[in-house]
Amino acid sequence: MNKLIHLFKFDIKLLGHLYSFPFVIYVLCMLLMLSFHARSNDPFMPYIVVQGIAVPIAGWHIVFLYNSLYEEGATEALFFYYRKVLITDIIRYVTLHGTFAFLLVGFIVWINGTKFFTVSLVIHFILLFIFYQIVGLAVLSAVKSLDVALAIIAMYTFMEVATQGTFMPWPHIFIFREPVDSISMFLPLFWLVIGIFLSVAQIWRTFK
Numbered sequence: 001m002n003k004l005i006h007l008f009k010f011d012i013k014l015l016g017h018l019y020s021f022p023f024v025i026y027v028l029c030m031l032l033m034l035s036f037h038a039r040s041n042d043p044f045m046p047y048i049v050v051q052g053i054a055v056p057i058a059g060w061h062i063v064f065l066y067n068s069l070y071e072e073g074a075t076e077a078l079f080f081y082y083r084k085v086l087i088t089d090i091i092r093y094v095t096l097h098g099t100f101a102f103l104l105v106g107f108i109v110w111i112n113g114t115k116f117f118t119v120s121l122v123i124h125f126i127l128l129f130i131f132y133q134i135v136g137l138a139v140l141s142a143v144k145s146l147d148v149a150l151a152i153i154a155m156y157t158f159m160e161v162a163t164q165g166t167f168m169p170w171p172h173i174f175i176f177r178e179p180v181d182s183i184s185m186f187l188p189l190f191w192l193v194i195g196i197f198l199s200v201a202q203i204w205r206t207f208k
Helices: 002-039 044-058 060-070 075-112 120-142 145-164 184-208
Strands: none
Touching: 002 044, 002 060, 002 075, 044 060, 044 075, 044 120, 044 145, 060 075, 060 120, 060 145, 075 120, 075 184, 120 145, 120 184
C-alpha cells in the first residue's frame, strides 16, 4: 500500500495541475447529464456523455505519464523503469478510473432506472472503458509523439460523437441509440475487441 501511495504521489508531482484534469471532466459530465436529462427525454443522452467524454478522458493519465519516455534523450534512461512498472501502472489507473466510471454508471441508473443497462450495453461499456485505457499508450508508443497521439484519438472520438457514428464508414465503437437489431450491437463490440487486441499487441511489442 505504501508503494502505491508513493507512486501516486510521484505521478501527481510529475504532472502537476494536469493530473486533476480527468476528475474535473467527471464533474462536468455529471452536470451535463443533469442538463440533458432536464431538456431531453432521450435516455441515451447521459450514456453518450459518459462514453463520449468521460471514458476517453479516463485513459490519458497513462499517456501523459509515459510521454516523458519519448522526450529527447530520455528513452534509453527511462525505458527499463517504465517496462518494469507498466503492468502496475495500468492496473492502478484502471482501478482508479474504473471507480469513477462505476460512479458515473450509477448516476445514469439513478436518472434512467436499472432497466436501462441491458447485458449487451454493460459489455459494451466495459470493453469501451478497457479500450480507452490502453489505446492512448498504444498509439503513443507507435507514433512517439504526444501531440500526434492526442490528435489521432481526439479527432476520431470527436467526429464519432459529434456525428453519432455517421461521418465515415470506418470502425464505429460507440452506441448512440437503442440497437434495433443484432448487427448494430455486434459491430461495435467486434471493433472494440479488435482494437483492444491490437493495442495490447502494440504495447507488448514496445515494452517486451
